Amino acid sequence: MKTIFTTLGLLAFLCATAQTTADFENSLPTLESFLNGSDGSGGFSEGNIFLPNSYDATFDAWSGWAISNTTDTITGSFTNQYSSITGTGNDDSAGYAVTFVLGETLLNTTGAAQGGVVEGFYINNSTYAYRVMQDGNQFSKKFGGEDGTDPDFFSVTIKEHGDRNVVNDSIVVFLADYRFDDPTEDYLLDTWTYVDLTRFENVDTLSFTMQSSDVGAFGINTPTYFCIDDFTTTDMALTSTAHIAETSLQLYPNPVIDRVNTGQYNSDYVLYNQRGQLVQRGKTTLAGWISVESLQSGLYYLKIYGIDDQLYSGKIIKK
Numbered sequence: 001m002k003t004i005f006t007t008l009g010l011l012a013f014l015c016a017t018a019q020t021t022a023d024f025e026n027s028l029p030t031l032e033s034f035l036n037g038s039d040g041s042g043g044f045s046e047g048n049i050f051l052p053n054s055y056d057a058t059f060d061a062w063s064g065w066a067i068s069n070t071t072d073t074i075t076g077s078f079t080n081q082y083s084s085i086t087g088t089g090n091d092d093s094a095g096y097a098v099t100f101v102l103g104e105t106l107l108n109t110t111g112a113a114q115g116g117v118v119e120g121f122y123i124n125n126s127t128y129a130y131r132v133m134q135d136g137n138q139f140s141k142k143f144g145g146e147d148g149t150d151p152d153f154f155s156v157t158i159k160e161h162g163d164r165n166v167v168n169d170s171i172v173v174f175l176a177d178y179r180f181d182d183p184t185e186d187y188l189l190d191t192w193t194y195v196d197l198t199r200f201e202n203v204d205t206l207s208f209t210m211q212s213s214d215v216g217a218f219g220i221n222t223p224t225y226f227c228i229d230d231f232t233t234t235d236m237a238l239t240s241t242a243h244i245a246e247t248s249l250q251l252y253p254n255p256v257i258d259r260v261n262t263g264q265y266n267s268d269y270v271l272y273n274q275r276g277q278l279v280q281r282g283k284t285t286l287a288g289w290i291s292v293e294s295l296q297s298g299l300y301y302l303k304i305y306g307i308d309d310q311l312y313s314g315k316i317i318k319k
Contacts, residue, residue: 018112018234018235019233019235020047020048020112020113020233020235021047021230021231021232022046022047022048022049022231022232022233023047023089023095023229023230024046024067024089024095024096024097025089025093025094025095027044027046027067027095028067028068028069028094028095031069031071031094032069032070032071033068033069034066034067034068034098035066035067035068036053036055036062036066037053037054037055037062037066038055038062040055041053042054043065044067044097046067046097046231047113047231047232048109048110048111048112048113048114048235049108049109049110049113049231050107050109050110051064051067051097051099051107052065052105052106052107052108053066054102063101063102063105064100064102064105065097065098065099065105065107066081066097066099067095067096067097068082068095068096068098068227069094070082070087071083071088072087072127073085073086073087073127074127074131075131076127076130076132076134076135076137077128077131077137078128078223080127080128081098081100081128081225082098082126083098083126083127084096084124084125084126084127084227085124085125085126085127085130085189085190086190086192087127089192089229090122090124090192090229090230093230095229096124096227096228097228097229097231098225098227099208099225100224100225101156101208101209101210101226102224104207104208104209105208106205106206106207106208107205107206107207107231108204109203109204109205109206111235112235113203113233113234113235115203115204116202116203116233117201117202117203117234118198118200118206118231118232118234119197119198119232119233119234120194120195120197120198120231120232121194121197121228121229121230121231121232122194122195122229122230123173123175123189123192123193123195123226123228124189124192124193124227124228124229125175125176125189125190125226126223126225126226126227128225129154129175129222129225129226130188130189130190132222132223133152133176133188133222134188140214140222140223141221143176143188143213143214144178144183144186148178148183148186149183150178150213151178151179151213152176152179152212152213152214153174153176153177153178153211153212153213154174154175154176154210154211154212154213154214154222155172155173155174155175155210155211155212156172156173156175156208156209156211156226157170157171157172157208157209157211158170158172158173158195158197158206158207158208159207159209160201160203160206161203161204161205161206161207169199169200169201171195171197171199173193173195174189175188175189175226176188176189212224247310247311247312247313248312248313249263249264249302249304249312249313249314250263250314251263251302251314251315254315254316254317255317255318256292256316256318256319257293257319258291258292258293259289259290259291259292259293260289260292260316261288261290262284262288262289262290262302262304262312263288264288264306264307264312265284265285265287265307266283266284266285266286266307267283267284267304267306267307268283268304269281269282269283269284269290269302269304269305270302270303271290271292271301271302271303271316272300272301273298273299273301279295279300280292280294280295284304290302292316292318295318296318297319298318299315299316299317299318300315300316300317301313301314302314302315302316
């Protein structure tokens, strides 16, 4: 009976992975419109993510996230807060999300994606920030300076938070970079560019902060806006084994070349890659070994349903 339980639990796990993409296409009923939190909603749910928003009705001011399908690629002023520099979302779609980062912007995974692996998303400059960096204004400098040689930059730091508060890792994405020895390599991002987040693990929350070379007495002078689209999560549906507490495996050798010992004998296991894709399944040997010789080099996640009806997990680094 124990063997039947673990086998069923394994089958349920194998069927659990799926992907959900937040494409922001259905939030706005009309073109050239936006949602900035003026309805007091406090944020927006799309796919399996939640985008928090803060709105002040007194000043019609917002921070955090907005949803938009506006198309103004010319106006580089505060009157054009909601447009991407392409005037569209990724792949010429209509909808996308815009953030105004006031210190820090958060994004939460929800539902089946909570605590799972995030695939990634597309990022682009807003028209407002792009045109200000391109031309300068009364508050912000023209990037590169008058002769184009100033080593300016504008970037986003994305941090992974597990359990809502622990920062585990970070990624920096440059929206503009004028620091190259060869000035012809300097750029202002004006296309939708993919950001791979699969190095992050167990994501509950992502935080976004911004950095710029143009800083004054009150902080960054560059308008702290950027746009995202097609945010994809790898979702793990709850199964009948979800109530079982996971126990960390003691794996050796690790990193591994050809096989790894799990300490769990004759037990069902699944092994999946950083993208949440199943790459191998089977039973450990009577001595607790798993062969990984056929796998490519990289990081893998192991789940074992032990013969004691407990769930075990660990990470394998394949050389």
